[in-house]
Amino acid sequence: MRNYSIFALAREALRGHRGWEQQWRSPEPKSRYDVIIIGGGGHGLGTAYYLAKEHGVRNIAVLEKGWLGGGNTGRNTTIIRSNYLYDESAALYDHAVKLWEGLAQELNYNVMYSPRGVMMLAHNVHDVQVFQRHIHANRLNGVDNEWLTPEEAKAYCPPLNIARNARYPVMGAALQRRGGTARHDAVAWGYARAASALGVDIIENCAVTGIRRGSNGAVEGVDTGRGFIAANKVGVVAAGHSSVLMEMAGVRMPLESYPLQALVSEPVKPVFPCVVMSNTVHAYISQSDKGELVIGAGTDQYTSYSQTGGLPVLTHTLDAICEMFPAFSRMRMLRSWGGIVDVTPDRSPILSKTPVAGLYVNCGWGTGGFKATPGSAHVFAHTIAQDAPHPINAPFNLERFRTGRLIDEAAAAAVAH
Ligand SMILES: Cc1cc2nc3c(=O)[nH]c(=O)nc-3n(C[C@H](O)[C@H](O)[C@H](O)COP(=O)(O)OP(=O)(O)OC[C@H]3O[C@@H](n4cnc5c(N)ncnc54)[C@H](O)[C@@H]3O)c2cc1C
Secondary structure, X not given: OOOOOHHHHHXXXXXXXXXXXXXXXXXXXXXXXXXXXXXXXXXXXXXXXXXXXXXXXXXXXXXXXXOOOOOHHHOOOOOEOOOOOOHHHHHHHHHHHHHHHHHHHHHOOOOOOEOOOEXXXXXXHHHHHHHHXXXXXXXXXXXXXXXXXXXXXXXXXXXXXXXXXXXXXOOEXXXXXXXXXXXXXXXXXXXXXXXXXXXXXXXXXXXXXXXXXXXXXXXXXXXXXXXXXXXXXXXXXXXXXXXXXXXXXXXXXXOEEEEEEEEEEOOXXXXXXXXXXXXXXXXXXXXXXXXXEXXXXXXXXXXXOOOOOOHHHHHHHXXXXXXXXXXXXXXXXXXXXXXXEEEOOOOOOEEEEOOOOOEEEEEOXXXXXXXXXXXXXXXXXXXXXXXXXXXXXHHHOOOHHHHOOOOOHHHHHXXXX
């Protein structure tokens, strides 16, 4: 694989950029692999990369029904943070933040990780108490988080309206300075390129239509649009469609799938220096490097596999954005889109072995799994390679919905971006 560097860029600039090679190979599927990963989003591609790099498994295929990053990886608003309440969550998400910090160097690919700070607004006394509890819990776990007064919040984010008579008055904010954003599709492409260079076969336009089990119940392989492919280990990493795939192996999942929407404005000069989230009104906003304001909305109230989402969700979000940032009320929106998110009862992910030997599942990230991409992929690769969870993902097992040992970030935050 060719190294990307300032020298390579200069050389190509002098010869009309004709020397760049394909970023990843597009081979025909083999009849058998050691491991098949279903889903070519960031989590699936990252899992394949760490399996090859850290566990020496080289005969791996990633099967993607569409194009790489065409699922939620390429549809999210890219917020990265690790200020979750419970110890288990802080360990998982902060593992990811630590990997984000060196990911561009690790992959030799600019994933544009930008730790510009994530500020979470408190609009009522309950929010103030909840966020201050988060700050104390985070600090005990070595995760940075600090309390800002409304004036300090405005100094950090000048467009913020802190008028006391606002519909959603700002009573303070929790700031995680190491939080921020990254370029989502570059994360998929960077992992794909690095995995392909280690021998992983990445096969796009290859939908899995069945998961076959042998007479002993263990996984034998998958049926696809391009025929049967054998493997004794299969990892399902299919976000909003995880329960559909697991059903193919006869496993019923504690998941509900909802459309979640986002939208961007027309591009403007840099006006917004950080990420601001309001859980209470469920709106969040940052500015992309292209200049668009990137705005995230909430989920629909009803489960669905339609990638459109309801209009009232968008109008409610824009109401809130205009109230909190009056300067943006005359901006035009450029486009909106939706993705299907897979939501667990406790709003924490599932990174787990399953009752079926050789079948592993990474799902349930709901509205907030992009931030976890490197950490999730890293520990899931360990789980598949060792047939046992990494200590960080051991609590995020499927069994917890039977035993009751939930990691209840739903009650802690009521939102999970
Ligand atoms: C609008 C929106 C905003 C979001 N904002 C944030 C945010 O700000 N921060 C954050 O942390 N998270 C956010 N998220 C959540 C985040 O995007 C996801 O949790 C994360 O990207 C999931 O990654 P993944 O690789 O598991 O899934 P995906 O990227 O969806 O990859 C799964 C892949 O599986 C493929 N697949 C499905 N069925 C099959 C099949 N039968 N055969 C083969 N392939 C199949 C799909 O095509 C897809 O490419 C947001 C999500 C949405 C929709």
